[in-house]
Amino acid sequence: MTGLRTFRLPATVTGSDDDIELGRRLIAAWQTDGILQIATDATQDRTTADAMAASRRFFHGLTLEEKLRLVSDLTYSGYIASGEEVTDGIADYSEIFTVCKDVPLDDARVTGKWPCHGPVPWPDESYRDAMREFMTMLGSAGERVLRLTALGFGLPADTFTKLTADGWHHMRVLRFPAKSETTDRGIGAHTDYGMLVLAAQDDVGGLYVRPPIEGEDRPRNWLADESAAGCFQDAHGWNLVAPVEHVFTVFPGDVLQFITGGKLLSTPHKVLLNTRERFTMAYFHEPSFEAVVRPLDCPDGDALHYGTHFTSMFMRCYPDRVTTRRIIEEDRLTVLSELRSGTLHS
Ligand SMILES: O=C(O)CCC(=O)C(=O)O
Numbered sequence: 001m002t003g004l005r006t007f008r009l010p011a012t013v014t015g016s017d018d019d020i021e022l023g024r025r026l027i028a029a030w031q032t033d034g035i036l037q038i039a040t041d042a043t044q045d046r047t048t049a050d051a052m053a054a055s056r057r058f059f060h061g062l063t064l065e066e067k068l069r070l071v072s073d074l075t076y077s078g079y080i081a082s083g084e085e086v087t088d089g090i091a092d093y094s095e096i097f098t099v100c101k102d103v104p105l106d107d108a109r110v111t112g113k114w115p116c117h118g119p120v121p122w123p124d125e126s127y128r129d130a131m132r133e134f135m136t137m138l139g140s141a142g143e144r145v146l147r148l149t150a151l152g153f154g155l156p157a158d159t160f161t162k163l164t165a166d167g168w169h170h171m172r173v174l175r176f177p178a179k180s181e182t183t184d185r186g187i188g189a190h191t192d193y194g195m196l197v198l199a200a201q202d203d204v205g206g207l208y209v210r211p212p213i214e215g216e217d218r219p220r221n222w223l224a225d226e227s228a229a230g231c232f233q234d235a236h237g238w239n240l241v242a243p244v245e246h247v248f249t250v251f252p253g254d255v256l257q258f259i260t261g262g263k264l265l266s267t268p269h270k271v272l273l274n275t276r277e278r279f280t281m282a283y284f285h286e287p288s289f290e291a292v293v294r295p296l297d298c299p300d301g302d303a304l305h306y307g308t309h310f311t312s313m314f315m316r317c318y319p320d321r322v323t324t325r326r327i328i329e330e331d332r333l334t335v336l337s338e339l340r341s342g343t344l345h346s
């Protein structure tokens, strides 16, 4: 795909006429292309390059055995070997390090057996610091994009960011091998789960997105009987996100589709392997784990509990992981139902 729209974010979003106009243009870009680009400056490019270098060092420098030790039965943070993740029941070939909120063992949510809560099994401190800095940078952009988006819809600037205070922001640091004679599957078609996906990729290419298509019904991925996993996988209508320097890409996730009643759609995407290995980092800007989200134009409508959505999606992607098994064995889903009904607080 050529010519994605590229925008420059203001340092702060005050609600000025320029902000409102920019917000409208972001919305229009997503409604046409499903994805847009944010221009980066030299400082941001340096932070991205440092994180990419840490990612290469990790994936290339450690043996498989060393990487496989970086797993936790408390949190989905940590290493995911090629072939371990499944999308729509089919193995993906990405090799991943996932970073979720780094919650210490003595935190009440960990001792209280909240699912998905625990310390990140970092490979080392320099990797941790590079990833944290990159996530903080994208988090700042994510907050501004959400404020602009609210303004673009004619809503108060904090409509979405009210939900992202103490957000369950997380990231997937990915390496894709070169394609083989037997497969070019990277990751199957899916949508991501929260507000926004902000990503930086290297120069190889392999990500495809599906823009909104007139008359095409999109699954509501948060419902137990509707799934975006595998949807439209082999259909026409996918566009390559060509690698471009000095930008990161941004598209909406499931929670924005839910909250806007489908005015913004959670962008389906998939990854094909290329002729060279590929590195990318996808950061997810999310509501807090405890957030209960309601559609803007139907405040009495069904609610979406973000922590429940996150937990179900990760259990679906990693059915055999120790983390999933512990959630089931210790009945940690009961904690989620208590959180949903408001009988439990952090
Ligand atoms: O490889 C990419 O660019 C996107 C990866 C992705 O979709 C994900 O990690 O959820």
Ligand SMILES: [Fe+2]
Pocket: 190, 191, 192, 269, 282
């Ligand atoms: Fe994704």
